[in-house]
Amino acid sequence: MSKSQVLVIDDEADIRALIQEILSDEGYGVTVAANAAEARRARAQAKHDLILLDIWMPDTDGITLLREWSDSGDLTCPVVIMSGHGTVDTAVEATRLGAFDFVEKPLSLAKLLRTVEAALESADKPPAGARRMLPSLLAPVGRSARMQALREKVQQYAAHDESVLLSGEPGCGRGAFARYLHALSRRADEPLISVTAASLTESNAEEQLLGRQAAGKIHAGAFERAGRGTLIIDELADLTEAAQKIVSAVLEDRAFRRVDGGELVKLEARVVATIGADYDAKIDDGSLRRDLVAHLGALSLSIPPLRDYAEDVPELLAYYVDKLVDAEGLSFRRFSVAAQNRLRNYPWPDNVRELKNLVRRLLLSGSESDISLQEVEAEISSGAPTDEPLVKQDLLSLPLREAREQFERAYLQQQLVLCDGKVGQLAKRVGMERTHLYRKLRSLGVDFKSVTAEE
Secondary structure (H helix, E strand, O other): OOOEEEEEEEEOOOHHHHHHHHHHHHHOOEEEEHHHHHHHHHHHHHHOOOOEEOOOEEEHHHHHHHHHHOOOOOOOOOOEEEOOOOOHHHHHHHHHHHOOOOOOOOOEEEEEOOOHHHHHHHHOOOOOOOOOHHHHHHHHOOOHHHHHHHHHHHHHHHHHOOOOOEOOOOOOOOOOHHHHHHHHOOOOOOEEEEEEHOOOOOOOOHHHHEEEEEEOOOEEEEHHHHOOOOOEEEHHHHHHHHHHHEEEEEHHHOEEEEEEEOOOEEEEOEEEEEEEEHHHHHHHHOOOOEEEEHHHHEEEEOOOHHHHHHHHHHHHHHHHHHHHHHOOOOOOOOHHHHOOOOOHOOOOOEEEEHHHHHHHHHHHHHOOOEEEEEHHHHHOOOOOOOOOOOOOOHHHHOOOHHHHHHHHHHHHHHHHHOOOOOOOHHHHOOOHHHHHHHHHHHHHHOOHHHHHHHO
């Protein structure tokens, strides 16, 4: 039996040479091409059983080349896309054009070989659709132990059908994890519907969620539009009391009736909700139904703030540079080592969302190829508001005296809470003489007058 022929198309000579060496050692016949023109010539001269295609090339990008072959009916073998970072739009377009899978750079040689084997085995089978590529493209970025553990947990949850509650600070990527969960699940080829809780008012919640049946016509609501797929309720705590009651009832009964409709409609979708990290307080104050959270929290996952896995900041910076260059046509720039180190020590009060917005501003505002420490400092010089919790304050942007005062103020305020407002206990806890402590509290503007009666 003749060996399979693989065409490798990549503008980076080192990658071409590496793939050629690895695949040749595995017994494949390998042809390499540095650009689209060489790829066209190689395909005209010989038949190939598989194409490994880079997206970013100087003359013609990989998606355009794939479209050219697809439109002309010349796509006669599986194609595996290679890229440093892809986007969902890229995956959908590549899949529509006939691509088999997506491999991220830097290449994992073990994964590359598995993908090559699977692609060659699929040659006589119908395409698997977008489901194959989307999970790898939707996977939240980060190589830290924290992020790896989170991805593994999502992979475990994806195998089940229970509702999932994703909690965390605003901007931390809860929505990204929800989409990743859907892409990994058996529902990946079914609809993914997202509803913003704040858009559901007292007057429209019932129809938006349950749909309406009038004059023999059915206007499907969110639960019905999700079908056998996934319904994401974004910012659960923003639901009105009426909307909370509706959602809780549907989850309890696993069925619902459309407005003005008599037919009982079975709930087949999986419901995933995002919520703030402080949702317990909202349950305690009565603004969030405990039974609703219980229904949705059959499986729960806490998404950490970016400051808790700061070692992933350089990778996230590179990811969003590539993504924004691709999606918005911005000029490519790279972060200097000094700029990356500074941002690893920035508290990111608005988390990953803030990082993405910072990258966009820096790509738009600069002309040099490298993003300098000075540019970064200029963008974040205002720092976080001083009324933010200490962990969200950018103390590195402040002079030593101001940074020390902010730390001492936050430290003593929190310790005072732990001491139930008793200054005497506070003095013992922090190891300060009481008179000196009073002077320190006054100088820092910490209000302790309401708690001095115990003295």
